[in-house]
Amino acid sequence: MKAKLIKTEDSYILKDGDEILGIDHKGLKERLKCPYLLSTENCESIDLGIDLNELANELYPSEYPYEDGWDKNKQYSDEFKAGFKKALELTKDKKFTKIDLLKCIIISTAISDKKQTPGEIVSSLSKREWEVEIETEDREVLVNGYKNQPPNIIGFIADYEMRAFPKLDENECLILKMI
Secondary structure, eight states: OEEEEEEOSSOEEEEETTEEEEESOHHHHHHHTOSEEEOHHHHHHHHHTOOHHHHHHHHSOOOOOOTTSOOHHHHHHHHHHHHHHHHHHHHTTOOOOHHHHHHHHHHHHHTTTSOOOHHHHHHHHSOOEEEEEEOEEEEEEEEESOTTOOTTOTTOOOEEEEEEEEOBOTTSEEOEEEO
16 A cells, blocks of 8 residues: 655644545644654664665575574674664764765845745755555455354355455564665
8 A cells, every 4th residue: 555654743644635645643643633653763764775684685685593493693783782772873964974064055146036934945955745554464354254153053055255464563663674
């Protein structure tokens, strides 16, 4: 399922058309009555264009644990993720590169006759919307029959069909992927 991830001043919002599907603040989720919670970490990885799990798996592919149960690549992968998260945390206020600043200067000199504030010019450099895909998983759902019907009743017919449901992580947050 495709949707649009939008970055606001202090949160990320997932929308499908005008409908809000999720937000990354638990209190706002309940107030806005949107069905899903978003992981800020997952949203930031989309914002930065980096999928940390994919990157860690690329550097430390999964392998079978040793006889004593120790999987060195999993440990290295976990340590890499922790270090990378710390690096992102330390650099989160440094959003623009030299190239971005040069673009800003060029834009500001090119449109000096227009009434655009420096804040508007800077905000035009950062992307605020992304097309994303919500990961789904197929589940068997009862579509015709009775729930909790004992299986030994003769003549009982139940129809099940597979339907796609949004996949949630360990914190009950939607899992989003970049398109």
